[in-house]
Amino acid sequence: MNNKSKSNAAVRLPRAKGIDMATVYTPKECARKVKRIVLAEKNQTIVDEFITILGMKEKFEEQDVPMPNKIVMFGPPGTGKTLTAFYLAQRLDLPLILVRLDAIIHSHLGETASNVRKIFDYANGTPCVLFLDEFDALGRMRDSNDEVKEMARVVNTLLQCLDEFGGESVFVAATNLEEELDTAIWRRFDTKMTYTLPTHADRIQYIELLIGESLAGQAADLLAGCSFADIEQIMLKAKRKAIIENRALNFENIENALSEYNPRMKV
Ligand SMILES: Nc1ncnc2c1ncn2[C@@H]1O[C@H](COP(=O)(O)OP(=O)(O)OP(=O)(O)O)[C@@H](O)[C@H]1O
Ligand SMILES: [Mg+2]
Structure with a gap:
């Protein structure tokens, strides 16, 4: 090999x-x-x-x-x-x-x-x-x-x-x-x-790994029903939004990213 x-x-x-x-x-x-x-x-x-x-x-x-x-x-x-x-x-x-x-x-x-x-x-x-x-x-x-x-x-x-x-x-x-x-x-x-969709605790843990602690709790609530892969995509989208706005990531970026991404959520 x-x-x-x-x-x-x-x-x-x-x-x-x-x-x-x-x-x-x-x-x-x-x-x-x-x-x-x-x-x-x-x-x-x-x-x-x-x-x-x-x-x-x-x-x-x-x-x-x-x-x-x-x-x-x-x-x-x-x-x-x-x-x-x-x-x-x-x-x-x-x-x-x-x-x-x-x-x-x-x-x-x-x-x-x-x-x-x-x-x-x-x-x-x-x-x-x-x-x-x-x-x-x-x-x-x-x-x-x-x-x-x-x-x-x-x-x-x-x-x-x-x-x-x-x-x-x-x-x-x-x-x-x-x-x-x-x-x-x-x-x-x-x-x-x-394997199952992430629990609330899983989402917090994963989101903290992606964007740090500050918005993780709020984001975990918002992203109920998302898979890990969905969460990753939404967070990337949100980060891109923050970058083009030239400021730190905020909760609104995540909300906007979610509504654009529109995952097939099973809540
Ligand atoms: N449990 C997890 N922990 C961390 N990241 C995850 C997890 N599950 C998925 N991801 C993220 O989503 C991406 C896709 O996940 P993965 O390919 O493992 O899903 P899968 O269960 O194999 O899905 P599929 O059934 O579509 O093949 C990963 O590369 C990773 O970025
Ligand atoms: Mg796979």
Whole structure:
């Protein structure tokens, strides 16, 4: 794997490795992305325990208890699923292999299953966090009406790959639509993480990280129902407004940014 890119930009895997369907991020690049992550307490505990367990390999082997290595995350958009994959890679000091689903799913019969196998082969041989986003697109294929046989083949390959997955790598999958996932696939994950829109306390914590303390409480009230991603966009917009007005950010900037941004809020 070539991580010696001159810039900080992620590098594409070389074709020779058989998977030009992914982007690789070094642990350092991952660390930069997760500076402002806010995790729900439950999810923070899950991640902490997961990492503790991976550090106790010998003890687990001694007691014949298998290590966890497959995480599935589900929840609404913009709540930190992808960010958590970066966070895990940073905490484990492993590269993140971010698989692009559009690159895996192939119109040629048999290609998709073979692509799935290739990326798992890679991860079995090279310690990494293998991250498959929009996982439901693969996991629901068995029910698809067209090309049923091909879809069944993809799901079966996926099941096999999950069963055989081993070594030092961790597999992480994310989906917005957990009910679309094939139950056979679902139960192969040893670790499940649920994401929700930020609570009031989460919003305060996140907004403080973005703009400091002074307006955080008020802004957190105003932005009830927003996702983290919405909040980030609104705050950026508000900051831009303050800059062009040539003064410090005020609450009105945030209100105006919200009304312009118009997120689909679920209050
Ligand atoms: N929990 C969080 N803590 C801090 N920032 C967050 C969090 N969730 C989302 N963000 C911000 O929103 C951006 C998008 O988040 P992310 O890609 O992790 O969402 P997601 O849950 O994977 O959404 P999707 O379902 O659309 O893929 C992040 O890059 C980050 O800036
Ligand atoms: Mg995502």
